[in-house]
Amino acid sequence: xxxxxxLKGGAALxxxxxxxxxxxAQENMITFGGSVPMTGKAAETGMNVLRGYECAAKxxxxxxxxxxxxxxxxxxxxNLFDDASDPARASSLIQRQVDEGVGFFLGSFGSAIVLPxxxxxxxxxxxxxxxxxxxxxxxxxxxxxxxGIFPRATRQFISSVNMFKELDPAVKTVSIIYTNxxxxxxxxxxxxxxxxEAGIEVLDSIALPAEVSDVSNxxxxxxxxxPDVLVCTTHDNTSILIARQMISSQxxxxxxxxxxxxxxxxxxxxxxxxxxxxxxxxxxxxxxxxSGDYFGSAADFAAYYRAxxxxxxxxxxxxxAVCILSYLEAxxxxxxxxxxxxRDALAALDFKSxxxxxxxxxxxxxxxxLLGPMLIQRQEGTMKIISPKTNASAEPIYPAPLWDERT
Amino acid sequence: xxxxxxxTLNGLMLGGIYALAAVGFSLIFGVIGIVxxxxxxxxxxxxxxxxxxxxxxxxDPLLSMLPVGALLFAVGWVYQRTIIDWAxxxxxxxxxxxxxxxxxxxLRNLLQLWFGPDVQTITPFYSFFSISLGPFxxxxxxxxxxxxxxxxxxxxxxxxxxxxxGRAMRAVAQQPLAAALSGLNVKRIHAMTFGVSAAxxxxxxxxxxxxxxxxxxxxxxxxLNAFMVVVLGGVGSPAGALxxxxxxxxxxxxxxxxxxxxxxxxxxxxxxxxxxxxxxTGLLGNPYGESR
Numbered sequence: 001x002x003x004x005x006x007l008k009g010g011a012a013l014x015x016x017x018x019x020x021x022x023x024x025a026q027e028n029m030i031t032f033g034g035s036v037p038m039t040g041k042a043a044e045t046g047m048n049v050l051r052g053y054e055c056a057a058k059x060x061x062x063x064x065x066x067x068x069x070x071x072x073x074x075x076x077x078x079n080l081f082d083d084a085s086d087p088a089r090a091s092s093l094i095q096r097q098v099d100e101g102v103g104f105f106l107g108s109f110g111s112a113i114v115l116p117x118x119x120x121x122x123x124x125x126x127x128x129x130x131x132x133x134x135x136x137x138x139x140x141x142x143x144x145x146x147x148g149i150f151p152r153a154t155r156q157f158i159s160s161v162n163m164f165k166e167l168d169p170a171v172k173t174v175s176i177i178y179t180n181x182x183x184x185x186x187x188x189x190x191x192x193x194x195x196x197e198a199g200i201e202v203l204d205s206i207a208l209p210a211e212v213s214d215v216s217n218x219x220x221x222x223x224x225x226x227p228d229v230l231v232c233t234t235h236d237n238t239s240i241l242i243a244r245q246m247i248s249s250q251x252x253x254x255x256x257x258x259x260x261x262x263x264x265x266x267x268x269x270x271x272x273x274x275x276x277x278x279x280x281x282x283x284x285x286x287x288x289x290x291s292g293d294y295f296g297s298a299a300d301f302a303a304y305y306r307a308x309x310x311x312x313x314x315x316x317x318x319x320x321a322v323c324i325l326s327y328l329e330a331x332x333x334x335x336x337x338x339x340x341x342x343r344d345a346l347a348a349l350d351f352k353s354x355x356x357x358x359x360x361x362x363x364x365x366x367x368x369x370l371l372g373p374m375l376i377q378r379q380e381g382t383m384k385i386i387s388p389k390t391n392a393s394a395e396p397i398y399p400a401p402l403w404d405e406r407t
Numbered sequence: 408x409x410x411x412x413x414x415t416l417n418g419l420m421l422g423g424i425y426a427l428a429a430v431g432f433s434l435i436f437g438v439i440g441i442v443x444x445x446x447x448x449x450x451x452x453x454x455x456x457x458x459x460x461x462x463x464x465x466x467d468p469l470l471s472m473l474p475v476g477a478l479l480f481a482v483g484w485v486y487q488r489t490i491i492d493w494a495x496x497x498x499x500x501x502x503x504x505x506x507x508x509x510x511x512x513x514l515r516n517l518l519q520l521w522f523g524p525d526v527q528t529i530t531p532f533y534s535f536f537s538i539s540l541g542p543f544x545x546x547x548x549x550x551x552x553x554x555x556x557x558x559x560x561x562x563x564x565x566x567x568x569x570x571x572x573g574r575a576m577r578a579v580a581q582q583p584l585a586a587a588l589s590g591l592n593v594k595r596i597h598a599m600t601f602g603v604s605a606a607x608x609x610x611x612x613x614x615x616x617x618x619x620x621x622x623x624x625x626x627x628x629x630x631l632n633a634f635m636v637v638v639l640g641g642v643g644s645p646a647g648a649l650x651x652x653x654x655x656x657x658x659x660x661x662x663x664x665x666x667x668x669x670x671x672x673x674x675x676x677x678x679x680x681x682x683x684x685x686x687x688t689g690l691l692g693n694p695y696g697e698s699r
Binding site: 038039040041043044046047085180206207208209211212213214215216217218220221224236237240241244245247248249250264265266269270271272274403 | 410413414417420421424515516519524525526527528530534535536537544546547548549619620622623624625628659660663664667668669670671672
């Protein structure tokens with residue numbers, strides 16, 4: 001083959017590759033782009049979110065045979081890459097997919113990653129629906145094409161304070177430990193504001209760095225100033241570390257409430273019987289009385305997931321799956337896959353699902369009155385919903401027994 | 408005063424773990440002159456192996472330090488004789504920095520592939536015990552960790568001071584050419600040093616596994632901690648690692664208690680920078696560096 005012919009062929013291929021593929025759907029396929037932490041420090045939850053995306057795609061393709069939008073039936077495809085829990089790497093991956101013409105993005109896990117990546121998709125006029133970033137910064141900087149299944153961090157504590165007010169004896173004092181990152185800090189700020197509004201005194205608000213190997217000194221402060229409730233808006237690793245050191249140092253509080261961590265199998269393994277009575281947040285539970293199209297009820301989703309995936313079911317799978325359902329419901333309402341109509345339909349979305357009623361605020365985060373967290377407590381090895389009362393499967397155990405009295 | 412003493416106690420406990428996790432890094436740096444960025448992977452691999460021994464065989468992590476150390480000794484030996492030696496002989500000692508960085512990334516991902524991304528912990532029966540000493544309280548696992556660190560560091564000190572291998576290692580560290588001319592197999596000593604270093608890292612991993620949660624991604628923090636310990640304490644000696652580790656633990660503890668836990672890393676890096684500016688060889692210096 002002539003050198004000139006090879007060069008011509010190469011140039012043609014390069015031009016083809018560089019040509020933006022603006023179409024979001026090709027050959028009756030809707031492709032969702034994005035990145036997920038499959039490795040790195042956020043991988044544990046990242047994999048949970050990924051399984052949620054995969055579960056929804058599998059159900060729609062295999063059980064429903066696709067979804068009809070504007071008279072055409074589409075299958076769903078995922079084009080998700082490992083961002084290694086690294087915001088810089090995630091940004092590169094998302095920019096590349098934007099350049100390739102991907103229009104619909106699913107979110108990564110962790111506000112530190114979602115923040116820079118949603119800025120890229122917003123600037124490029126693409127859409128992101130995500131269940132991994134709750135930082136207020138995602139929703140309060142004027143973005144119109146970024147939607148979050150969870151309410152923004154500062155609004156995630158309202159239901160918790162409602163429960164505190166109902167407890168007997170009444171909660172009078174709270175201490176807060178938070179990780180100094182874009183999500184945990186905002187969540188702690190929201191907690192402080194909600195508690196102040198309810199007249200509950202905040203004794204301490206202690207910031208931890210992202211990497212922690214010891215919290216002995218923090219617990220010395222907690223023991224010296226024992227609150228009725230210790231709230232930890234920390235991530236899984238840190239939550240386990242805090243709980244373990246609380247047990248070994250006999251730091252007893254009437255209620256230990258950790259927003260992230262207790263939901264995971266790793267937490268249960270690490271703490272054993274001591275995990276009992278620890279309170280956590282969940283945004284979905286298979287026992288919840290919610291249902292809609294697609295999977296059916298919350299229990300049906302759980303059954304389908306368990307029949308097809310090995311990874312232990314947590315609410316992250318459900319919130320990941322509902323991202324895709326939101327896209328599809330919006331596209332069905334719009335009757336097209338064009339970006340602007342789908343964006344407008346997402347903003348106006350209000351549909352029932354196995355996850356609950358899905359509706360976004362004007363800023364794009366989940367409506368806190370519908371999508372706010374429920375509170376769960378491990379009781380005799382099983383997670384029970386303790387608040388709100390409409391969904392509760394058990395009464396809260398409060399005050400909790402001392403660590404060395406737990407069975 | 409009680410608070411200050413409790414804070415000091417907490418810092419010393421934490422420092423013991425830092426010292427043990429860093430001594431292997433210090434040894435390789437002192438003897439071969441390599442900044443081994445794979446060190447944290449050895450630590451976390453040790454934690455995973457200890458977890459396996461615990462879950463599959465019911466072996467306590469303190470006992471599994473021996474088989475874990477032996478396994479990682481073999482890994483370290485092979486690693487030095489192949490990848491590290493190839494990098495040094497074909498390029499330069501500096502090239503090993505890039506090679507160990509790349510290997511750390513590969514090995515971290517392999518660990519995650521084998522063991523999954525989930526956070527792990529080892530929970531022997533004494534995990535949740537603590538000891539009260541008057542008004543002070545000490546976690547049993549941290550006390551055990553400090554004790555194990557002391558035993559292993561003492562063992563290494565004796566190995567370096569009292570055995571033929573220790574003398575050979577010091578000779579190679581001081582004057583590799585003279586050592587070779589005296590009939591010592593320098594490559595073999597380098598491989599043995601790497602093996603001992605990896606074994607110590609693995610043993611420390613078994614301890615770290617019972618003290619705090621870990622995942623493959625944790626390796627980065629342990630390499631960084633080891634680097635800081637070496638800068639603070641000095642290169643190549645167990646005493647330097649101990650001093651550096653305890654100092655780092657105390658800095659961490661005092662900062663957390665008196666300035667806020669969010670500033671611990673900032674304080675640690677501030678001291679690191681000051682140390683590099685004022686005493687770049689660390690508090691105890693490099694016992695081998697003078698004669699090179």
